[in-house]
Amino acid sequence: MKKTCTAVFTALVAFSSVASAEVVNQAIGENEVLNAQNGWCQALVDISSTHTQSGAAAAKAMAEEVIDAAYGYQMGAVLFKPTLTVNPQTFRTTRDGALSYFVGGDPAYPGDGGFALKGWTKCEVENAGMFIGGRVASTMGKVHFTDKDGKVTTVDKTWTFVKDDEGRLRIVVHHSSLEYAGH
Secondary structure (H helix, E strand, O other), rough: OOOOOHHHHHHHHHHHHHHOOOOOOOOOOOHHHHHHHHHHHHHHHHHHHHHHOHHHHHHHHHHHHHHHEEEEEOOOOEEEEEEOOOOOOOOOOOOOHHHHHHHOOOOOOOOOOHHOOOOOEEEEEEEEEEEEEEEEEEEEEEEEEEOOOOEEEEEEEEEEEEEOOOOEEEEEEEEEEEEEOOO
């Protein structure tokens, strides 16, 4: 005897309500991206204030924790182009290169003064757009940094986040540049 489509569908619905299956969805949500960006900003301010209050060694230790938690260096090279770097050390695809950019002090990167040590008191993200596709999200926009004197520096910033196997967002692309001033 042939089953009708309705009978087959009814049987499947009945089976699906009885069987329980674990569902894993690793898709990134917009709030996760916003939280990661705001967390990065807060970490930068925290490194800066730690440097002021407790010195370079404490700031370096905090920067190491931030890099290990926020970036995907444990997954491979991170495509990091910091704001204030020049050739031949423009790109920081290694953890050591990123750490030097944030806190300086590495003789392999003599031009680094420590971007995170500039006395930042506030950091705000202003996204122009966001693209989320499953386990990958990219953003582009402005980030505004306020120093201890109230001066604001604005940079253009692009981030790409990947959700790792533990479900944490990791920065795998980070491009930052000063705004074009024109002629």
